[in-house]
Amino acid sequence: xxxxxxxxxxxxxxxxxxxxxxxxxxxxxxxxxxxxxxxxxxxxxxxxxxxxxxxxxxxxxxxxxxxxxxxxxxxxxxxxxxxxxxxxxxxxxxxxxxxxxxxxxxxxxxxxxxxxxxxxxxxxxxxxxxxxxxxxxxxxxxxxxxxxxxxxxxxxxxxxxxxxxxxxxxxxxxxxxxxxxxxxxxxxxxxxxxxxxxxxxxxxxxxxxxxxxxxxxxxxxxxxxxxxxxxxxxxxxxxxxxxxxxxxxxxxxxxxxxxxxxxxxxxxxxxxxxxxxxxxxxxxxxxxxxxxxxxxxxxxxxxxxxxxxxxxxxxxxxxxxxxxxxxxxxxxxxxxxxxxxxxxxxxxxxxxxxxxxxxxxxxxxxxxxxxxxxxxxxxxxxxxxxxxxxxxxx
Numbered sequence: 001x002x003x004x005x006x007x008x009x010x011x012x013x014x015x016x017x018x019x020x021x022x023x024x025x026x027x028x029x030x031x032x033x034x035x036x037x038x039x040x041x042x043x044x045x046x047x048x049x050x051x052x053x054x055x056x057x058x059x060x061x062x063x064x065x066x067x068x069x070x071x072x073x074x075x076x077x078x079x080x081x082x083x084x085x086x087x088x089x090x091x092x093x094x095x096x097x098x099x100x101x102x103x104x105x106x107x108x109x110x111x112x113x114x115x116x117x118x119x120x121x122x123x124x125x126x127x128x129x130x131x132x133x134x135x136x137x138x139x140x141x142x143x144x145x146x147x148x149x150x151x152x153x154x155x156x157x158x159x160x161x162x163x164x165x166x167x168x169x170x171x172x173x174x175x176x177x178x179x180x181x182x183x184x185x186x187x188x189x190x191x192x193x194x195x196x197x198x199x200x201x202x203x204x205x206x207x208x209x210x211x212x213x214x215x216x217x218x219x220x221x222x223x224x225x226x227x228x229x230x231x232x233x234x235x236x237x238x239x240x241x242x243x244x245x246x247x248x249x250x251x252x253x254x255x256x257x258x259x260x261x262x263x264x265x266x267x268x269x270x271x272x273x274x275x276x277x278x279x280x281x282x283x284x285x286x287x288x289x290x291x292x293x294x295x296x297x298x299x300x301x302x303x304x305x306x307x308x309x310x311x312x313x314x315x316x317x318x319x320x321x322x323x324x325x326x327x328x329x330x331x332x333x334x335x336x337x338x339x340x341x342x343x344x345x346x347x348x349x350x351x352x353x354x355x356x357x358x359x360x361x362x363x364x365x366x367x368x369x370x371x372x373x374x375x376x377x378x379x380x381x382x383x384x385x386x387x388x389x390x391x392x393x394x
Contacts, residue, residue: 080104290378
């Protein structure tokens with residue numbers, strides 16, 4: 001086995017690179033959980049998390065991945081026999097629908113080609129047809145990591161209001177928070193689901209739900225049995241209950257540093273940076289696609305995700321071989337295809353702690369791998385990315 005020197009490039013759409021500042025913040029001895037230092041830290045983190053969601057609503061922290069936050073949203077707002085509307089955009093919208101079904105919730109899943117965003121008119125028609133208001137919530141994935149499709153939240157909220165339907169709007173921002181503009185209160189979102197291992201730049205293991213007054217009222221009236229996920233029990237004068245037991249102390253120190261880093265860059269600055277990196281990546285893919293062997297999965301430019309790019313390939317390309325070569329020879333890790341895109345796509349992540357040289361290094365490695373494997377591709381993908389970045393900086 002050859003010995004490599006230098007950094008490995010983690011270019012997956014989660015987990016993402018962890019900044020040294022966050023690692024250093026977490027690298028500390030155990031701390032008294034009920035002591036004043038952690039209490040002050042935790043209270044401040046809970047309050048400042050609201051800024052990331054642009055909300056005045058309560059944000060709840062879980063020692064869980066994003067699927068845990070999905071379950072928290074479901075168990076607090078829905079009961080067995082309830083119905084939800086889930087517009088499909090990829091593997092994760094399907095997964096959330098399946099989870100709802102395991103809770104005894106009837107899911108109306110709207111099929112999608114995984115290449116286009118949610119159609120607001122389809123949502124509106126389904127809600128108008130539901131004159132008995134059996135649909136209790138719309139479960140919407142903002143950016144589906146598998147398909148790299150981002151849908152229009154304000155447009156969905158507008159159609160829900162136009163239909164005069166009382167359903168909750170529950171949005172998964174696991175792959176979009178920080179990478180993409182998000183305004184929970186302004187856009188009329190009732191519940192937001194998020195996790196820490198993507199745009200927030202943390203190691204996996206922490207997730208969040210933000211719930212507005214309407215959603216919390218529904219939760220209080222919901223008699224479905226739950227304990228760990230329950231929003232009501234996670235507030236009160238006893239801080240221990242805020243985590244339903246011992247909280248992830250060192251992770252909270254890391255989260256404090258992550259919030260500080262994000263606010264230093266500003267939410268607007270982070271979204272612009274992710275857009276710039278995404279545009280450069282897509283410029284390279286467009287150039288590579290001139291040979292007819294690959295193309296962007298997203299068919300509408302405005303629906304292409306800021307945090308990840310999914311590339312469809314034809315049958316002549318073995319994506320497993322491509323990814324293995326990149327990992328073993330270049331130290332570059334990319335994302336594989338998920339669900340119905342497995343074996344048909346590979347994914348380049350550009351989210352979280354990521355900058356221009358990292359993107360150019362990854363794209364250069366991919367282009368070199370194409371040449372090593374004899375994969376037909378349009379020449380000049382990296383230079384197209386360079387041009388895109390240079391123009392964005394001017």
